[in-house]
Amino acid sequence: xxxxxxxxxxxxxxxxxxxxxDFSKINLIVGDNxxxxxxxxxxxxxxxxxxxxxxxxxxxxxxxxxxxxDNSFYTSFIKMFNVEQNDQLLDIDIYAExxxxxxxxxxxxxxxxxxxxxxxQLSNMSSRQKTYYKKSSAFPExxxxxxxxxxxxxxxxxxxxDIRLTSLDNxxxxxxxxxxxxxxxxxxxxxYDLLQNIVDNPEYKQLAISILKQFDDSIVDICYTKSxxxxxLESIITEDGVNMPFSVYGDGIKKLLYILxxxxxxxxxxxxxxxxxxxxxxxxxGKLFPVVFELAKKLNVQLFIATHSMEAIDATLExxxxxxxxxxxxxxxxxxxRKVDSNDxxxxxxxxxxxxxxxxxxxxxxxxxxxxx
Amino acid sequence: MMTELMLVEGVSDVQLISYYxxxxxxxxxxxxxxxxxxxxxxxxxxxxLSKGGSQLILCGVGGNARFAHFIDKHRINSxxxxxxxxxxxxxxxxxxxSILKIVRRINSMFxxxxxxxxxxxxxxxxxxxxxxxxxxxxxxxxxxxxxxxxESVIIDALKDIQEExxxxxxxxxxxxxxxxxxxxxxxxxxxxNKATIGTFFSIIDSKHAMRSFVTYVSKIDWSKxxxxxxxxxxxxxxxxxxxxx
Numbered sequence: 296x297x298x299x300x301x302x303x304x305x306x307x308x309x310x311x312x313x314x315x316x317d318f319s320k321i322n323l324i325v326g327d328n329x330x331x332x333x334x335x336x337x338x339x340x341x342x343x344x345x346x347x348x349x350x351x352x353x354x355x356x357x358x359x360x361x362x363x364x365d366n367s368f369y370t371s372f373i374k375m376f377n378v379e380q381n382d383q384l385l386d387i388d389i390y391a392e393x394x395x396x397x398x399x400x401x402x403x404x405x406x407x408x409x410x411x412x413x414x415x416q417l418s419n420m421s422s423r424q425k426t427y428y429k430k431s432s433a434f435p436e437x438x439x440x441x442x443x444x445x446x447x448x449x450x451x452x453x454x455x456x457d458i459r460l461t462s463l464d465n466x467x468x469x470x471x472x473x474x475x476x477x478x479x480x481x482x483x484x485x486x487y488d489l490l491q492n493i494v495d496n497p498e499y500k501q502l503a504i505s506i507l508k509q510f511d512d513s514i515v516d517i518c519y520t521k522s523x524x525x526x527x528l529e530s531i532i533t534e535d536g537v538n539m540p541f542s543v544y545g546d547g548i549k550k551l552l553y554i555l556x557x558x559x560x561x562x563x564x565x566x567x568x569x570x571x572x573x574x575x576x577x578x579x580x581g582k583l584f585p586v587v588f589e590l591a592k593k594l595n596v597q598l599f600i601a602t603h604s605m606e607a608i609d610a611t612l613e614x615x616x617x618x619x620x621x622x623x624x625x626x627x628x629x630x631x632x633r634k635v636d637s638n639d640x641x642x643x644x645x646x647x648x649x650x651x652x653x654x655x656x657x658x659x660x661x662x663x664x665x666x667x668x
Numbered sequence: 669m670m671t672e673l674m675l676v677e678g679v680s681d682v683q684l685i686s687y688y689x690x691x692x693x694x695x696x697x698x699x700x701x702x703x704x705x706x707x708x709x710x711x712x713x714x715x716x717l718s719k720g721g722s723q724l725i726l727c728g729v730g731g732n733a734r735f736a737h738f739i740d741k742h743r744i745n746s747x748x749x750x751x752x753x754x755x756x757x758x759x760x761x762x763x764x765x766s767i768l769k770i771v772r773r774i775n776s777m778f779x780x781x782x783x784x785x786x787x788x789x790x791x792x793x794x795x796x797x798x799x800x801x802x803x804x805x806x807x808x809x810x811x812x813x814x815x816x817x818x819e820s821v822i823i824d825a826l827k828d829i830q831e832e833x834x835x836x837x838x839x840x841x842x843x844x845x846x847x848x849x850x851x852x853x854x855x856x857x858x859x860x861n862k863a864t865i866g867t868f869f870s871i872i873d874s875k876h877a878m879r880s881f882v883t884y885v886s887k888i889d890w891s892k893x894x895x896x897x898x899x900x901x902x903x904x905x906x907x908x909x910x911x912x913x
Contacts, residue, residue, distance in 0.1 A: 633797055648796035654746070661743040663704040664750060 297393035297449075298565065298597040299339065305388040306377040307341075308334040311637055311644040319628040321588060321652075323611055324601040325667045326632035331645040332601040333358065335632060336478065336567040337375075338389050339599060341400045343475040343565075346445040346456040351375070351402070357480045369462040373406065373441065379642035385443070397448070404443015404458065414438035414461040428463070438462050477561040481570035484553035489541060490529050492559040493552070494518055502590070503555050507531075509582050510548060517552070546574030554587060562594040572604035580610035588614050588626070608666060609659070615652040627652030633668055670722040670754040671702060672906050675729055675738065677760055679713040680881040681818055682728040685759065686715045687885045688900055694719055695907075701725045703751055708741055722754075722907035732761060736777050745779040748803060749795050755804040755906070758783060761817035762809050763858070770809055783807035788902070788911045804911055806902050819861035825893035826868065832888065839868045 301316035310331050324332050337354055344350035355371045376385040386403040409417075411434055415425050428434060439462040446455040493499050500517065507514045516532035520540075529541045531548075541549060550573070557566055575583065584607075591598050602608060608629070615627050630649045637644040658664035676682055689695040695717035702723055707714055711730025716723065729738035735758070739745065748756065758774050767785050774783050781791040783805050791803045810821050826836040843864050847854045854860045869884040870877035876884070890896055905911040 631797075635797070635799060646797040646799065650796060658743055658746050658750065661708075661741070662747055662751075664746075 297343075297395045297398065298595075299342070299398070300392045300394065302338060302342070302389065302391045304335070304338045305386075306380055307338055307387050307389065308375060308377060309634065309643060309645055310334055310338070311377055311379065311642070313632075313645050313647060315630055315647045315649055317628060317649060318597070319626055320592065320597055321611065321614070321627045322597075322599045323608060323627065323629045323652075324599055324632065325603070325608065325629060327634070327668055328603075330632040330634050330668075332632055333569055334645075335630075336569055336599060336601060339391075339565060339567060340476050340478055341387070341402075342389055342391050342398045342447075343449065344400065344445075344447065346447045346454045348372075348445075348458050348460065351445070354478075357478060357483075368465045369439065369441075369460060372460065373439075375402075379637075385441075396450075399446070399448040399453070401446040402443065402458075403446075404441050406439055406441045408437045409440045409461075411435045411438050411463075414440060414463050417459065418461050418463045420463065476565045476567060477557045478567045479553060479557050479569060479571075481573040484546065484549040484574060488529070489549060489552040489556055490517060490519065492556045496559065499555070499559050503552065506551065506555065506583070506586050507548065510551065510579065547576060547579065550574040551583060554583075555590070558587065558590055558594060558596055561596045563596070565597045565599065566591065568598065568600045571600050571602050572607045577604070577606040577610075580607055581613065584610050585614055603667065605665075605667065608655070612652050612656045612659075615656060617653045617656040625651050625653060629655045629666055631666055631668060669702070670907060670909070671752060672722060672724045672755045672757070673703070673727065673744075673753055674724060674757040674759060674906075675727050675735065675744075676758075677729060677732050677735075677818075679728045681759060682713050682715050682726050683882045683885050684818065684822070684890075685900070685903070686717065686726055688890055688896070689717055689724070689903060689906075691889075692891045692897075692900075693903060693906075695724060698723065703747060703753070705742060712738065719907050724906055732763065735760070735774070739777050748778075748780060749793065752801070753803055755788075755806065755911070756781060757806045757808065757902070757906070759808045759810065762811060762814075763817055767809060771807060774807055778805075781805050785809050786902075788905065790911075806905075806911075808899075808902055811899065817858060817861070819858065819865050821896065821899060822865055823861060825890060825896040826888070828893040828895050829889065830892070832872075835871065836864070836868055839864050839871070843867065 300318055301314070303314045304310050305312050308331070324335055326332055340354050344354065351372065352368060355368065355375065376387055380386070383405055384403055385406065387401065389400045391398045415429060417440065418425065420428065440459070442459045444455055444457050446453055448454070493503050494517065504514060504517060507517070513533040513535070514531055515534050518530060518532065519527040520530040520538055522528050531539045531541065531544065533539065554568065611627060615625070628649055629652060630647055632645050632647050634643050635646050655664060655666050676685060690697065696719065698716040698718045701716040703725060705714055705725055705727065711734060713728030715726040717726065718724070727738065729735050747753065760770060760774065762770065771783060771785055780793040781803055782789060785807050787806065789805045791805055792800050793803055794800050810818055823836060823840070826832045843854055843860050847860070854863055869887070873884060873887055
């Protein structure tokens with residue numbers, strides 16, 4: 296698996312064209328709301344996505360992790376393209392340099408209106424769904440159709456696959472892929488199996504327990520326990536032998552386990568964390584972050600962390616030990632994204648400022664540097 | 669909101685310029701500045717003024733030899749790139765140096781902007797997002813037309829003011845009389861000028877003779893001095909969008 300050194304993003308959501316180089320092992324992605332932080336994290340995932348709609352769906356769904364209603368897939372899919380593209384051809388193009396060579400992702404195609412009847416024939420629905428849908432009062436006269444292809448290249452040979460979907464296709468069938476890049480959405484810890492990568496590995500489990508103890512020193516074990524109805528519950532065992540399901544614990548413990556779990560899963564790869572501060576009190580940043588960064592180093596995980604929190608940025612910078620003048624290592628880059636008027640005078644674009652952790656640290660000491668804008 | 673930055677040598681420069689700007693150009697004292705510049709050691713002296721929607725931050729760097737140190741310590745070059753600063757004016761004494769050397773020395777301290785003596789320069793700098801922005805610069809050397817420092821400007825200003833002229837002339841004569849036998853150190857022009865000003869203010873306000881320069885600054889109506897008006901005329905452009913070159 297790869298760590299990436301640079302990325303070029305073209306026509307993805309609000310990003311018309313953006314190039315960011317010189318990534319480090321810890322990359323903080325900061326900026327105002329709607330500056331493109333989540334899109335930036337999506338671009339990295341797309342680079343490693345399979346050439347199939349199912350992979351794209353998994354990435355789109357992350358934005359609506361708490362929304363169980365899945366009936367807006369087509370709209371969400373089309374909105375991945377930059378809406379200000381002049382051309383009839385919609386084209387997302389992402390390129391990165393990695394330690395294993397270049398990685399490319401392109402998704403392109405055209406959208407047109409067709410009759411509802413024709414769309415139904417082309418749709419991914421099952422025969423039964425089609426019959427049911429045709430009878431329903433919501434059956435539309437015209438429907439949008441997207442036809443195009445996904446080309447991905449992560450190695451020597453590019454893989455191209457034609458794709459076709461209509462606005463009737465709100466669910467994409469197909470097996471879920473194991474993601475090559477791990478992603479933690481801001482509220483993901485509320486709907487996630489938190490122990491899946493931890494309990495079967497004694498080393499990871501012990502490490503997780505020792506970190507949890509910093510939050511609650513009565514914790515002695517984490518495991519699955521069987522409830523009265525036969526289902527398995529993620530549980531914490533305290534030193535008194537009490538068995539507590541995770542549901543009774545606060546967000547902090549869940550978020551912590553979620554990060555650790557994903558870190559283990561991201562070994563030798565990339566972990567993207569959106570809004571790391573969500574669910575965590577700032578007083579724990581100083582304890583948690585060094586553990587996460589050290590573990591990431593040990594597991595060879597490259598981190599991209601999006602945050603709005605100045606406290607989270609400062610706690611990350613503490614890890615750089617910039618007061619130590621002999622420390623020549625620079626593990627941290629701080630990448631600020633900003634929405635600006637586009638150079639071509641049409642619409643907007645996103646630009647990036649990429650500086651070292653030391654630059655931010657020194658400026659913050661000298662003049663209360665506001666890195667987030 | 670325009671933010672103007674002015675770097676000057678010492679506390680007395682800050683006090684005189686601040687007083688002048690408040691009384692002649694209508695700037696008002698402010699407690700804080702939006703660049704969050706605060707003194708980092710005993711040499712720094714910061715005063716903040718505002719007028720209309722503009723803010724002027726006057727920074728006394730602690731003496732002629734401390735400009736580079738101040739710029740480095742306060743990360744002024746990063747600040748220029750990272751903040752929206754309309755202008756950076758530098759005010760320095762000429763002393764015994766040539767104009768050429770002073771301009772070269774000041775220019776060597778800044779990374780993305782440049783200076784010329786007595787002239788506004790419209791610099792275009794690129795921030796770290798690759799976006800271009802404008803920053804005006806002005807180098808005011810006191811005094812460009814003769815060697816000396818702020819003290820000689822003050823003496824000239826006092827000579828201009830009808831009410832103060834007889835006494836300053838008298839004091840100049842007195843200091844002159846001491847040079848030959850009693851205090852040969854006064855043969856150095858800067859020493860003589862400092863002694864002249866110190867003596868003058870001690871006489872007109874003997875109650876405060878032991879206090880600092882700031883106590884004296886407010887005793888004089890500096891707006892009556894034509895030479896000071898001429899020297900400080902670039903300050904008229906502060907807070908304005910279009911500066912005359």
